[in-house]
Amino acid sequence: MAMKDSHEPGAPMNTQLLALQEATQMESRRFRASEARRSVMAHETQLQYSGRVIVNEDGNGGTADSFATTVGGGEVRYILIVANDVCRDPSAEPPDVPCPPPVDSISVTLNADVVLQTQVEFDRDRVEVALNPPGGDLNTIVITAGGQPGSAARVAFLAERPAAVFLGGLSILPWARVSQRVRTLLAVHNAGVAEVRFRIAFFNPDGSVAGRSAPQRVARHATLNLNLNEVSAALGLQWTRGAVHVDWAARGAALVSTVATEERRERNTENALTLRGIRTLPLDDYGPRPLTLAAAEELGF
16 A cells, blocks of 8 residues: 655645644653653553554555454553664564665554654654553554655554552561460451462471461451461471461552460360460561562462
């Protein structure tokens, strides 16, 4: 598909074209400033469309296509990327194919609106755009370019949203014990809106690790009650006293509250164990704090 440039050499450039180019460049500058502010945040992207325009022998080139939007949501924004440096990416061209030169001008029309148009030298540009919602009409795209024959540029549309950030914390029970007469109970309450995963670590009095449980899940706003006597026995531990750690993690905002209770039993005149005392054990809580992916994976993500 070849498209002629209506601008003749020596003729005054159309004022609307100048205004559009200026608006495009200003929007690009705003976008780059926004990108600088967002660079400290983690994001994930998903490709919505990728294509290329190649200039024909007459100095003009064009292509038209359509594509569906596959990602949506309130936190999603859509980015148009135009790359005039096709060979900067080593995987963009096979080794035995020469790199095409960059185009001199390019115009991108998305859903009947011109979203980028420039006739100045550039390597790559990024512009935030609006796509049709997922499940709606296909997005239509028309790309035209001018330059020497064989020159080319790449165009891609990305869906970008904040990446899931893992948060975690640690509750430390400095001293606990289990025996036939002492039972220690642990209540892990998820006060957040994201599912929490946690595991329990038992420490001997000398600080060495006696054992760790497998990761367990607590739904949002739910509480899981554990009997440390039963947990340590199920792990096959000989642990009877020492510190207990509760390591937890969540994908996104989370808050965990942990409560430890000790029940003491004694034998009555009939030689039966009866409850004689209950006390709440002090815990030290740390977090929430950002976690690495590796740390989150250790807790079952």
